[in-house]
Amino acid sequence: MNCNITRQEALALLRKYNKEPFHIQHALTVEGVMRYFAGETGNGEEAYWGIVGLLHDIDFELYPEQHCVKAPELLREAGVSEEMIYSICSHGYGICSDLEPKHQMEKILFACDELTGLIGAAARMRPSKSVMDMELSSLRKKYKDKRFAAGCSRDVINTGAEMLGWELDELLEKTILAMRSCEESVDREMQK
Numbered sequence: 001m002n003c004n005i006t007r008q009e010a011l012a013l014l015r016k017y018n019k020e021p022f023h024i025q026h027a028l029t030v031e032g033v034m035r036y037f038a039g040e041t042g043n044g045e046e047a048y049w050g051i052v053g054l055l056h057d058i059d060f061e062l063y064p065e066q067h068c069v070k071a072p073e074l075l076r077e078a079g080v081s082e083e084m085i086y087s088i089c090s091h092g093y094g095i096c097s098d099l100e101p102k103h104q105m106e107k108i109l110f111a112c113d114e115l116t117g118l119i120g121a122a123a124r125m126r127p128s129k130s131v132m133d134m135e136l137s138s139l140r141k142k143y144k145d146k147r148f149a150a151g152c153s154r155d156v157i158n159t160g161a162e163m164l165g166w167e168l169d170e171l172l173e174k175t176i177l178a179m180r181s182c183e184e185s186v187d188r189e190m191q192k
Contacts, residue, residue, distance in 0.1 A: 004079060004080070004081050004084075005051060005078065005079065005080050005084070007047065007050065007051060007054070009078070010051045010054050010055055011054065013055065013058065013074075013075075013078050014027050014054055014055060014058060017058055017059065017061060017062055017074060018057075018058070018060075018061045018062075019061070020061055021190065023057060023060065023061045024190065025120075025186060025190055026057065026116065026117065026120075027053070027054050027055070027056070027057060028054070028182075028185075028186045028189050028190070029116050029120065029179065029182065029186050030053040030054070030056055030057075030109070030112065030113060030116055031050045031051070031053040031054035031182075032050070032053075032178070032179070032181060032182020032183075032185060032186055033053060033112050033116055033175065033178040033179060033181075033182065034049040034050050034052060034053030034105070034108065034109060034112070035047075035049060035050040035053070035181075035182070036177070036178035036181045036182065037049065037105075037108045037112075037174075037178060038050070038105070040174070041104060045105070048084070048105075049105050051084070052084060052087045052088055052105065052109060053109060055071075055075065055080070055084075055088055056088050056091050056109060056113060057113075058071050058074050058075060058088070059071040059074055067092060067096045068089045068091075068092035068095075068096040068097040068099075069096065069097075071085070071088060071089055072085050072089060075088065086099055087103070087105065087106050087109070090102070090106045090109070090110065091106070091109045091110050091113050093110060094156075094159075095153075095156070101163060104164070107160065107163040107164050108160075108164065110156070110159075110160045110163065111156075111157060111159075111160020111161055111163065111164060111171055111175075112160070112171075112175055112178070113156075114152045114153050114156045114157050114160075115152070115157050115160075115171065115172070115175050116175065116179060117149060117151070117152045118139075118142070118143065118148075118149045118152040118157070119131060119134070119139060119172075119175060119176060119179055120179075121142075121148070121149040121152070122134065122138070122139055122142045122148075122149070123179075125142075130183060131176055131179045131180050131183055132180055132183065134176055136169060136172055136173050136176065139172055139176060140169070140172065143157075143168075143172065157171070
């Protein structure tokens with residue numbers, strides 16, 4: 001996989017088009033989650049997976065109606081490879097993109113993008129405001145409540161689990177662990 005942009009360059013690019021702390025935090029979280037899953041799969045592509053996660057919503061803040069449509073233009077201007085652009089845009093498959101996730105990494109991004117939002121909302125409701133003490137049973141209750149984090153599509157999450165060949169509980173549990181792995185570094189980055 002061709003990683004022709006550094007993490008530093010990717011972060012600067014993200015910040016060029018995104019100013020809202022919520023969007024920056026989401027991007028950093030998805031980056032950390034993707035790096036975690038890259039390590040779990042043992043493919044040695046943590047940097048590539050992380051940058052795809054970091055840049056996945058590059059166009060969302062400024063161009064919400066053109067999400068995954070405007071992204072290729074912004075990414076090409078920055079010299080991002082076509083392979084990485086495809087991976088980034090495939091996370092919107094069936095919603096704002098017709099690019100189907102093909103590789104495991106793309107399927108994980110598709111499944112985890114919405115799920116990190118739901119888990120993040122559930123964490124903010126906890127006394128600790130953290131995923132560190134979140135249990136699967138607690139998350140499952142929030143997941144079943146369609147009114148909770150209603151903007152996080154359960155259909156997309158379920159489809160992502162199916163794409164990966166994972167049970168929903170497996171996806172939920174792995175994503176909690178992934179978010180635990182990066183919560184501290186995301187918090188540090190947000191304080192800068």
